[in-house]
Amino acid sequence: MQEIELANQVLNKFNEIVNTGRAYPFDKTKKIKIGVDLGTSSIVLVVLDNENQPVYGSFRYADVIRDGLVVDYIRSVDIVRTLKAEAEKVLGISLAKAAGAVPPGTIGKNKSVVKYVIESADMEVEDIVDEPTAASCLLKINNGAVVDVGGGTTGISTFINGEVQNVFDEPTGGTHMTLVLAGYNGISFEEAEKLKRKKCKEEENFLVIRPVVEKMADITQKALQSNGNKSNYPIYIVGGASNFSDFSDTFSNYLDRPVLKTAYPQFVTPIGIAMSCGKEVD
Incomplete structure (x- = not known):
């Protein structure tokens, strides 16, 4: 299907970025988009340009989430901060805003804690979406x-x-x-x-x-x-x-x-x- 083919082009490009640690050229005068995915086995940071093309990305394996809930808040924040600092060094810009996600049906404090992790890593939270809808x-x-x-x-x-x-x-x-x-x-x-x-x-x-x-x-x-x-x-x-x-x-x-x-x-x-x-x- 065409949707899969187009998605694969983006995914292949992003995987190359993750493996090389290098960034793709982008227009620094235009808006970039940042996503932080707090997963059970890893935390992923994504940077896209204004046309939703990958610019930079990285991840860390981490055991800080259980069944969609943050169980090690301090470690989560430390990892996001590290990924953010590495991205800023490679890109030569500051990452100010990011979106996050939670499993479907997550409400109340369990939902807010993802927002707090991102904010504690010195980024403003633009959106919190459910994971399948984000996909x-x-x-x-x-x-x-x-x-x-x-x-x-x-x-x-x-x-x-x-x-x-x-x-x-x-x-x-x-x-x-x-x-x-x-x-x-x-x-x-x-x-x-x-x-x-x-x-x-x-x-x-x-x-x-x-x-x-x-x-x-x-x-x-x-x-x-x-x-x-x-x-x-x-x-x-x-x-x-x-x-x-x-x-x-x-x-x-x-x-x-x-x-x-x-x-x-x-x-x-x-x-x-x-x-x-x-x-x-x-």
């Missing part, structure tokens, strides 16, 4: 559903005529995959997390965690049924926990409908956050 900004979805498989949760947003119809969130994600791998192999959570990221072990690991993926598909099925289950609408899978070759096929087989996944799905939501969709600052 839809890059994917430019008109009709369909975004399934954002994060570390702690699976978030789902459904769209009709470009408008959000429903958002759902269930506490099943990459962390649960890691727990299954740890139990199966008799190793610690930390060792299992490293094992999960080994590309050479992907096929073997996926056989073990497949039931978790099927549970995520079941969560998606129930969410779609509650929204009328438009079987002709596409499903888009994003999020770092979906970064297995067989992930989308497993989803598709379980749901008996096409499932689409981009390149580098772990960066779809962070880039969407930077695109500043939604106006939900409290």
Whole structure:
């Protein structure tokens, strides 16, 4: 689909930036857009130009979020500050404003804490959006559903005529995959997390965690049924926990409908956050 192809162009460019640590040339007289994604396994900072093209990006692995909630506030702030300082050094400008995101349905203090982390890193918060809806900004979805498989949760947003119809969130994600791998192999959570990221072990690991993926598909099925289950609408899978070759096929087989996944799905939501969709600052 054209939407996936266009998204992949942006994602490939962003991945190159992350791997090289270099910035793309941009017009410093025009507005830039900044996104901060506080994920369960990593924190990502994205800088886009005024045409939503990647200028700079970086991330840090971090264990500061659990099930979509910030559990180590000080460490979260320190990482965002570090990423911000590195970006400013490379770009030669100050990063003043940023957008953030939370799992669908996050309210009250749990939602506000993301805002406080960004503010404590010396940036004004422009937007706080839900993660699947942020992902839809890059994917430019008109009709369909975004399934954002994060570390702690699976978030789902459904769209009709470009408008959000429903958002759902269930506490099943990459962390649960890691727990299954740890139990199966008799190793610690930390060792299992490293094992999960080994590309050479992907096929073997996926056989073990497949039931978790099927549970995520079941969560998606129930969410779609509650929204009328438009079987002709596409499903888009994003999020770092979906970064297995067989992930989308497993989803598709379980749901008996096409499932689409981009390149580098772990960066779809962070880039969407930077695109500043939604106006939900409290």
